[in-house]
Amino acid sequence: MSRIVLFMHTSLDGFAAGTNGEMGWIHVDQEIFDFGAERISKTNTALYGRVTFQMMESYWPTAAEQPGATKHDKEHAAWYKSAHKVVLSTTLDPSALTHTTVIGKDFAAAVRKLKAETTGEILLFGSPRTAHALLAENLIDECWLFVNPVLLGEGIPVFKGIKEKQSLKLLKTHVFSSGVVCLNHELLHENK
Numbered sequence: 001m002s003r004i005v006l007f008m009h010t011s012l013d014g015f016a017a018g019t020n021g022e023m024g025w026i027h028v029d030q031e032i033f034d035f036g037a038e039r040i041s042k043t044n045t046a047l048y049g050r051v052t053f054q055m056m057e058s059y060w061p062t063a064a065e066q067p068g069a070t071k072h073d074k075e076h077a078a079w080y081k082s083a084h085k086v087v088l089s090t091t092l093d094p095s096a097l098t099h100t101t102v103i104g105k106d107f108a109a110a111v112r113k114l115k116a117e118t119t120g121e122i123l124l125f126g127s128p129r130t131a132h133a134l135l136a137e138n139l140i141d142e143c144w145l146f147v148n149p150v151l152l153g154e155g156i157p158v159f160k161g162i163k164e165k166q167s168l169k170l171l172k173t174h175v176f177s178s179g180v181v182c183l184n185h186e187l188l189h190e191n192k
Helices: 030-040 050-057 060-065 071-082 107-117 128-136
Strands: 004-011 015-017 045-049 084-088 100-103 122-125 142-148 167-175 181-188
Touching: 004 030, 004 128, 015 128, 030 071, 045 050, 045 128, 050 060, 050 084, 060 071, 084 107, 100 107, 122 128
Parallel strands: 004 122, 004 142, 045 084, 045 122, 084 100
Antiparallel strands: 004 015, 142 181, 167 181
């Protein structure tokens, strides 16, 4: 069975975005891109919420062809084009999308089926509201949180709606020269 890995930036006080979805505080540089690319290259399935997916779709399909495209733009655009994308949404029209599966109302059963049928890991990119829904169903198996050295005070939390205590096991940490720290935890599903 495949594992779902949450891949998200967070402020030190636990927010994935500002109150209106602002993400300009997230620090990314070549060191972080290279670190993330190594992990991303090990999978071919990406999971998104609708808002994050639409943001990705507005950039990655043509990112490599843009003037001044970086090494990261070219590499991630190639990966994005070939990856199977899964989106939790009740409003997207799947007929207009390529390499994309849209999961609607009965998302928990559909994601369990996806995990059973997928080879390799499924990376959940950002998508805090989708992460909240999947966490509530014990469907996330691992977290890669990129903790940025900033306090937002308020915003969209990384974790919300946790119904009961959830134990985690720290697998590894990585400190970047920028001060961003990647925390890699496994979620221990004791109550499954």
